[in-house]
Structures are given as C-alpha cells and as structure tokens.
Amino acid sequence: xxxxxxxxxxxxxxxxxxxxxxxxxxxxxxxxxxxxxxxxxxxxxxxxxxxxxxxxxxxxxxxxxxxxxxxxxxxxxxxxxxxxxxxxxxxxxxxxxxxxxxxxxxxxxxxxxxxxxxxxxxxxxxxxxxxxxxxxxxxxxxxxxxxxxxxxxxxxxxxxxxxxxxxxxxxxxxxxxxxxxxxxxxxxxxxxxxxxxxxxxxxxxxxxxxxxxxxxxxxxxxxxxxxxxxxxxxxxxxxxxxxxxxxxxxxxxxxxxxxxxxxxxxxxxxxxxxxxxxxxxxxxxxxxxxxxxxxxxxxxxxxxxxxxxxxxxxxxxxxxxxxxxxxxxxxxxxxxxxxxxxxxxxxxxxxxxxxxxxxxxxxxxxxxxxxxxxxxxxxxxxxxxxxxxxxxxxxxxxxxxxxxxxxxxxxxxxxxxxxxxxxxxxxxxxxxxxxxxxxxxxxxxx
Amino acid sequence: xxxxxxxxxxxxxxxxxxxxxxxxxxxxxxxxxxxxxxxxxxxxxxxxxxxxxxxxxxxxxxxxxxxxxxxxxxxxxxxxxxxxxxxxx
Numbered sequence: 001x002x003x004x005x006x007x008x009x010x011x012x013x014x015x016x017x018x019x020x021x022x023x024x025x026x027x028x029x030x031x032x033x034x035x036x037x038x039x040x041x042x043x044x045x046x047x048x049x050x051x052x053x054x055x056x057x058x059x060x061x062x063x064x065x066x067x068x069x070x071x072x073x074x075x076x077x078x079x080x081x082x083x084x085x086x087x088x089x090x091x092x093x094x095x096x097x098x099x100x101x102x103x104x105x106x107x108x109x110x111x112x113x114x115x116x117x118x119x120x121x122x123x124x125x126x127x128x129x130x131x132x133x134x135x136x137x138x139x140x141x142x143x144x145x146x147x148x149x150x151x152x153x154x155x156x157x158x159x160x161x162x163x164x165x166x167x168x169x170x171x172x173x174x175x176x177x178x179x180x181x182x183x184x185x186x187x188x189x190x191x192x193x194x195x196x197x198x199x200x201x202x203x204x205x206x207x208x209x210x211x212x213x214x215x216x217x218x219x220x221x222x223x224x225x226x227x228x229x230x231x232x233x234x235x236x237x238x239x240x241x242x243x244x245x246x247x248x249x250x251x252x253x254x255x256x257x258x259x260x261x262x263x264x265x266x267x268x269x270x271x272x273x274x275x276x277x278x279x280x281x282x283x284x285x286x287x288x289x290x291x292x293x294x295x296x297x298x299x300x301x302x303x304x305x306x307x308x309x310x311x312x313x314x315x316x317x318x319x320x321x322x323x324x325x326x327x328x329x330x331x332x333x334x335x336x337x338x339x340x341x342x343x344x345x346x347x348x349x350x351x352x353x354x355x356x357x358x359x360x361x362x363x364x365x366x367x368x369x370x371x372x373x374x375x376x377x378x379x380x381x382x383x384x385x386x387x388x389x390x391x392x393x394x395x396x397x398x399x400x401x402x403x404x405x406x407x408x409x410x411x412x413x414x415x416x417x418x419x420x421x422x423x424x425x426x427x428x429x430x431x432x433x434x435x436x437x438x439x440x441x442x443x444x445x446x
Numbered sequence: 447x448x449x450x451x452x453x454x455x456x457x458x459x460x461x462x463x464x465x466x467x468x469x470x471x472x473x474x475x476x477x478x479x480x481x482x483x484x485x486x487x488x489x490x491x492x493x494x495x496x497x498x499x500x501x502x503x504x505x506x507x508x509x510x511x512x513x514x515x516x517x518x519x520x521x522x523x524x525x526x527x528x529x530x531x532x533x534x535x
Binding site for chain 2: 097
C-alpha cells in the first residue's frame with residue numbers, strides 16, 4: 001500500500017483514527033479506480049489517496065495489518081457505521097470555520113443584458129434588454145470603492161455581451177483608478193467586438209487577466225449557432241483572430257466548447273483547428289461542457305450514456321493535446337458552491353440592482369447599490385441547500401453542495417448528474433496520480 | 447478562569463472538536479480536538495467550575511482513577527486550552 005495523498009488538513013485535525021473493531025465493508029465514500037499498478041483508492045471524505053497493488057487487493061479483506069491500516073484511515077468501516085452522520089459532522093465543522101462576512105470584494109457587473117448574438121441555447125433569450133447608463137456606471141464605481149474596505153477587488157464583466165456596452169467598463173475602471181482602488185478583472189464574452197486597440201485597453205486599463213469565450217464548432221456551425229446581428233463577414237474568423245490577439249497580449253484565454261449531439265463530431269475538428277493555430281500558447285485552456293437547458297435535457301443525444309461518453313472523450317483528447325485544463329482534487333476546505341452562497345460576491349445589474357447569481361437577471365435580487373442594506377431573507381434563500389434521499393448513499397455527499405434556488409439544480413440531482421460528477425472526480429484522481437508519478441520520476445533522476 | 451466567547455464544541459466520530467467562530471478565530475486559527483473526558487472538562491469550565499471541582503466531577507463519573515490522576519488530567523487539558531488561547535483568567 002502506498003500513500004499518494006494524505007488526508008486533508010481539516011480532516012486530519014478533527015477526525016481521530018477509527019478505533020479498530022469489526023470493519024466489514026468498504027466505505028461509501030471510497031472511489032476505487034483500476035490502474036496499471038493495481039487500484040487507486042480515494043476517500044472522498046478524508047481526501048486520502050492510496051495505491052493498492054495486486055498483492056494488497058488480494059489481501060485487504062483478510063490480512064490483519066493491511067485491514068487495520070485501511071480501517072484506521074476509514075476506508076473500511078463497520079456494517080452499522082453511519083457514514084452520512086460522520087460526513088455531516090465534518091460539514092458542521094466546515095460551516096463553523098467559514099469566514100465571517102467581510103468586505104464586498106467580488107462583483108459580477110452586467111454592463112448590459114443585450115447581446116450582439118442570438119445563440120439558440122442562450123438562457124437569457126426573451127429577457128429584458130437594458131444597457132447600464134453612464135450615470136449608473138459612475139455610481140457602481142462609487143459603490144465598489146465604498147464597500148471594498150481598501151482591499152483588492154475582482155470584477156467579472158458579464159452580460160448579455162459585456163463588450164456591447166464597453167463604455168460602462170471604461171467608466172467604472174477609470175473611476176476605480178481615480179479612487180485608488182486596486183482591481184483585476186475577468187470577462188465572459190463571445191469575443192467578437194475586440195480589436196487590437198481594445199485588447200490593449202483591456203490589458204492596460206481594465207486589468208483584464210482572464211477571458212472565457214464560447215465556441216460552438218468550426219466556421220459554418222459556429223456562424224449558424226451564434227446568429228450574430230451582423231450580416232458581413234465571418235464572425236468565426238473574427239473571433240478566432242481576436243483569440244490570437246488576446247493570447248498574444250498575455251491574457252489567459254479559456255475556451256468553452258458547448259457540446260450537443262449535433263456538433264459533437266464537429267468539435268473534434270474545431271479542436272484540431274485550435275491546436276494548429278494556438279497550441280503553442282501556454283495561456284490557453286480549452287474545456288467542454290454538455291449543452292443543456294435548465295430542464296436538463298440532453299437534446300438529441302440518443303442517451304445520457306452516449307452524451308457522457310462523448311463529453312469524456314473530448315475532455316481526454318484536450319488533455320492529451322495539452323490544451324485541456326488539468327484539474328486536480330480540491331485539497332482545501334470548500335465553503336461555497338458559487339457566488340450564491342458566498343457573502344463577498346454579488347452581481348450588479350445595469351440598473352444598479354444587486355443580486356446573487358449571474359444566471360439570474362430578472363428576479364431574486366437582494367437590494368441595490370442605492371440602498372444601505374440587503375434583504376437577508378433572500379440572501380438566506382440563495383444559500384439553502386438541496387438534499388434528496390439519494391444523498392444518503394452517494395459517494396459525492398461529503399463535497400457536494402447543490403443549492404435549491406440554482407436554476408441548474410432546480411431539477412434535483414439525477415443519476416446522470418451523479419455519473420457526470422463521478423467522471424470528473426475520477427479524472428481528478430487520475431491526474432493526481434500522474435502528478436505523483438512524474439514527481440517520483442523527477443526525484444529518481446536527481 | 448473561563449472559556450473565551452465564540453467557541454463552538456461539536457461532535458466528530460465520538461470525539462469533540464472546539465471550533466472558533468467570529469472573533470475567536472483570530473485567537474485560534476484551527477481547531478482543538480478533545481476526547482470524551484476532555485469534553486467533560488470543557489463542560490465543567492463552561493459551568494464556571496474550578497479545576498478542583500472539575501477533577502472531583504471526573505472522579506464521580508469514572509471508575510478506576512484516583513484524585514491525583516484526575517487533577518493531572520484536568521491540568522493537562524487546561525494547559526492545552528490555555529496554549530490555544532481558549533481560556534482567559
């Protein structure tokens with residue numbers, strides 16, 4: 001037995017070794033992954049990762065020392081052991097350790113809810129379109145300056161398409177500089193409206209460090225999917241060129257590939273094109289997302305299994321081509337699912353209303369930048385967690401936070417959600433193992 | 447001698463963990479783990495008992511320990527809590 005990762009810091013400080021007794025079953029939270037050398041055993045509550053070779057695997061149920069070691073580390077537990085209760089106890093400690101409310105330092109600013117594209121899958125289709133006025137932009141900057149407590153601020157420019165009203169970004173960033181507020185910004189954009197001058201401005205004035213751009217396929221499919229309001233030229237070529245400008249300027253570019261049944265094959269061709277053009281850039285990362293609506297349908301895939309299989313294959317291909325973002329296990333305490341249950345992050349809408357979710361631009365607001373206090377009941381509602389009977393026997397329970405008000409979680413949690421989470425967790429464990437092995441190789445070469 | 451405010455004692459796997467919240471998290475960055483006997487001592491402190499009174503309570507609750515052992519154990523736990531900054535005079 002070889003330890004790849006030790007228990008997480010929190011767990012090792014609060015959880016005693018299990019008393020040795022009659023351990024009769026494998027822990028519910030143990031994920032077993034076959035590898036060439038045997039099996040990886042990852043404990044999703046304690047965070048410990050072990051490698052058991054084939055000899056160990058033949059012995060763990062019977063061999064005293066090995067069985068004791070696995071019991072002490074909570075991989076083997078008594079039949080009557082209430083694992084969910086233990087997970088809840090650890091969660092309670094995590095909750096108690098959550099940092100108290102402090103300054104408001106993270107903002108998602110909607111410069112507009114309008115957009116220059118008409119993507120068929122956009123969840124904002126049909127919503128009211130409004131631009132942030134100059135007056136409100138100045139007020140937003142003043143609000144941020146007043147509430148940041150002198151600490152650095154992070155802003156995510158959002159929309160609609162945030163560049164569709166880049167004037168608001170100009171105003172807010174200039175005012176923040178004048179107020180002496182230290183800030184960095186990121187952006188979720190279709191990338192169309194950039195040009196050389198705007199990229200330079202984004203870096204030097206907006207302090208843009210990272211941008212996420214979504215691509216739906218190669219040229220024909222992309223242009224059809226996005227359905228931009230412009231009639232001339234190829235938006236795909238313009239966006240690809242802008243991606244190059246952003247990469248060259250040092251901005252971290254994260255490309256999101258929206259996958260459904262119709263474009264799954266084409267995304268492979270797109271990945272080839274991205275590799276040909278941009279593989280040399282270390283500030284590029286590409287990842288796939290299964291396109292689904294809030295109703296959680298998988299569209300025209302024949303089955304969830306097929307959808308997950310295509311998704312997994314594309315993610316693996318991206319990692320093999322060194323464009324994928326290699327994800328590792330979270331080793332620190334995770335307090336929040338997202339901004340909705342994070343007390344230091346808020347959205348600001350074009351009219352100054354303040355909210356808790358970047359997917360929600362029409363309701364669920366907690367106040368505005370023109371009010372002195374927020375609606376605490378609504379803040380509490382955003383934090384409410386979703387629990388279903390399946391949680392009692394789910395591998396993911398120790399680390400899963402699903403929020404009742406979240407549009408993406410409103411359907412509950414299906415076996416397909418759990419299958420997708422298992423795929424992602426398995427990949428992270430394998431990535432950790434690869435990192436461990438390459439570390440050992442380096443040591444042996446020294 | 448008393449416990450500082452803002453410490454929450456919660457059970458984990460049959461033992462107990464003292465978790466600092468609010469301003470107490472500035473004093474103790476982390477947690478303190480206590481077994482069942484440590485919890486009894488904690489409860490005594492929370493009830494404003496003196497260290498001798500806490501030791502007497504342990505003697506009454508547990509068989510097989512003498513007065514000296516009980517006082518020594520109480521002192522050990524108090525020392526641990528003091529070093530963690532969780533007790534003020």
